[in-house]
C-alpha cells in the first residue's frame with residue numbers, strides 16, 4: 001500500500017515539556033515508521049501572538065529541534081524543518097485567502113476566544129496559513145487533538161474549494177485522532193509553558209522533584225493518613241504514564257490514606273526521571289555539536305522544499321499562472 005503523508009506542526013516555544021512529549025511527540029514518533037512525515041516548526045504562527053519581540057525565536061527553534069531529535073524523531077524518517085524556510089507556505093496562504101470569506105474566519109472559535117487581545121489580520125488568517133501548511137505537502141493525515149479539528153476541517157474545505165474552482169491538485173486531509181493522555185500542570189490546568197506549570201525535559205532530576213512537590217493534589221487530603229481521591233489528581237495522571245502498576249499500587253494506598261502526597265510525588269519524580277534520562281543524555285550530547293541540529297534542519301528544509309515546489313508547480317499550472325517560459 002502507498003505510504004501516506006502526515007504533516008504535524010508545533011510553535012517554537014523552546015525546550016519542550018512533559019505535556020508536549022506525551023500529548024504530541026510520542027505519537028509523532030510512533031507514526032514516523034508508517035508515514036512520510038513532515039514535522040514543521042511553525043515560526044510564522046508564533047508571530048501572531050509575539051510579533052514584537054522576536055529576539056528569542058532562533059534559540060527557541062534550535063532548542064525545539066534538539067528536543068525533537070533527543071526524544072526520538074528520526075531525521076532519516078521525518079523531515080524536521082522551519083516553516084519560514086519554505087517560502088511556498090506564504091504563497092499558498094495568499095492563494096487560499098482568496099477562497100475564503102472574512103465572516104467564515106471571524107466565526108472560528110479561536111478567533112472568538114482571543115479577538116479582544118489579538119485582532120491583527122495575521123491572527124484572523126492563521127487558520128488559512130495552517131490550511132496551507134497542510135495542503136502544501138498534500139498531507140493525507142494531520143495528527144491533532146479534538147480542539148484542533150476545526151482547523152483540519154478548514155484545510156479540507158480549502159482543498160475542495162481549490163479543486164472545484166481550478167483543477168484537482170489537493171488531496172483532502174483528514175484529522176488523525178489518537179488517544180492523547182491529559183497532562184495537567186502544577187496548578188491543575190493543562191500543562192503549558194506559558195502558564196509556567198510545566199516540567200521541562202531539560203530540567204535536572206532535582207528540579208523535576210522540586211517542581212513535582214509544588215503540584216496540586218486532592219485538597220481534602222491534607223496529610224498522610226487522610227483518605228484521598230487519585231482520580232483528577234495531576235500526580236496520579238502522571239503515575240499512570242510513568243509508574244508500572246500505578247492502578248494497583250497508588251489508587252488503594254491513596255484512598256486508604258496510607259500513602260502521603262509527598263511520598264507519592266517523590267515516587268513519581270524517581271520514575272519520571274528514569275524515563276527522561278535517555279532523552280536528557282541525548283540532549284546533552286546534541287548540545288555539544290549544535291551544527292548537527294542546524295544540518296538536520298537544513299536537510300529537512302530541502303526535503304520539504306522539494307515536495308512543496310512540486311505541489312506549487314501543479315497549483316500554478318491549475319490556475320494558469322505559470323508565466324515562465326518552458327525550459328527546453
Ligand code: SF4
Pocket residue numbers: 217218221228229230233234235236250254255259260261262264265
Ligand atoms: S497520594 Fe498521590 S494520588 Fe493521592 S492525592 Fe496525594 S498526590 Fe494525588
